Amino acid sequence: MNTFPWSAFGLSLIWAGTMALAVMLVTFAVAVRKGVHRIVDVAWGIGFTAVALTAFAVSTGHGDPVRRLLATVLTAAWGLRLAVHIARRGRGHGEDPRYEAMLAKAPGSRNAYALRMVYLLQGALVWLVSLPVQAAQYVPGRPSFLAWAGVALWAVGAGFEAVGDAQLARFKADPAHRGRIMDRGLWAWTRHPNYFGDFCVWWGLFLLVCDCPAAAAVSAVSPLVMSLLLIRGSGKRLLERHMADRPGYAEYRARTSGFFPRPPKRGTGRGRR
Template sequence: MIDNDVSQTIASLAGGLGAIVAFMAFGLTLAQRQKKLTVVDTLWGLGFILVALVSAVISLGGDGDRALPWILLAMVTVWGGRLAWHLHRRNSQAAEDPRYKDLAEADGRPFAQVALMRVFLPQGVAMFLVATPLMVGGNNTEISVPLLVLGLLVWLLGFLFESVGDAQLAQFKKDPDNQGKIMDQGLWRYTRHPNYFGDACVWTGIWVVVAGSLPGLITVISPIAMTIFLTRVTGASLNEKGMKKTKPGYDDYVRRTSGFIPLPPRG
């Protein structure tokens, strides 16, 4: 239905890759100065905004729909900006995240090598895969209105799940009486990771918006990679490993609560 100009797509992919490499190099330098790997969490959302902006500018030289790249930029900016601000407020004055601390200590190599090989390089690769709809789909020659509406609805569901889940957890942690307790209220009653589920929906929605072309359709690797990254790599798996060590009763919470997709509690 919709064709992409091959040379324009290659230019967008090259520009996006260059932006990611430069941004991750900046993040690595910042982490080394602060001796803190947690800074990558704040940079994660901002990196996608940069890729979307670079891709939108490059798209001006092609024959693609003029509005679509900027719609994608707006979707990513709202998501990435909120996420970056939330994580910055949470992490800026806190000690190193236990997940990254354990990673650095267990590796045994110098901090700079751990930061590069175990954090920034893998996250740079993940960012490139996840950002493919921004780089490829932004060159679609026209917008599919049904896919745009569906994609925006899926994106909105994900954005609400992530932002509401984060707000509920932050409010829970503010109460001194909840120290050491497990958050199992609100959205956290139905999934152990509403924020991660929301992230996956956000990128599924972005992919749906661009899926009206064959190249855009192929970028389904984006929500797949994001979901794997969140559930199997540095997201839920590392988080739950730490929670089981520090939160009494967490195994029972795991037993009764869905790990990812929101479902009614068991038992």
């Protein structure tokens, strides 16, 4: 196997970082004009898509064509689906309570604080988490069984996330379910099918570069950081803190896995949100 092209990859990192920053700055400008910062969540998926396309464009002449295309298409498919879903979910709503609470404590300008603590931070995370997608553009040699296993894991994750989001949207759209805890379908097997899906997606994309030890070493931080965000950071832990006092949530929590899917425990009743 040929040597990993560090100099070309380093230049790609600069281009990818520039693109992630550009997406977040444009989103910030739109958010300030609209007076709603929740649209940064839409930019999360768009940012990954933009980084993947940029890395693909600047890496022409390097890496294996099949691996390069897989990394780009899988990332763009995941990112664009997520962006569209979040945009639809937030249509017609005001500020996200998470951002409202954060910005209420802002010292000085709310917008300047949001730029520092939300947009620039998310731009940096997009660049960091997307390292496997960037590195995959430069890995020589045809994808091995390990890389195809990564594609399969990505498919499991994307399916979990899309199905879980669709199930929750249908549940909430029914007025008869107002106040109820969503505990059906995938939500009966894990309290966070969308977060578990993200977990599988990014570990799957990481496996795409594991044919090359150098690329794997530089990219390993990506799925680790994403896992921490999903389980200990702004994902699962923050949402469950928000839901903790809802009627019926304690019972739901007692019978349903917190992250990795498993059959629900028997013997506890269904609650109401």
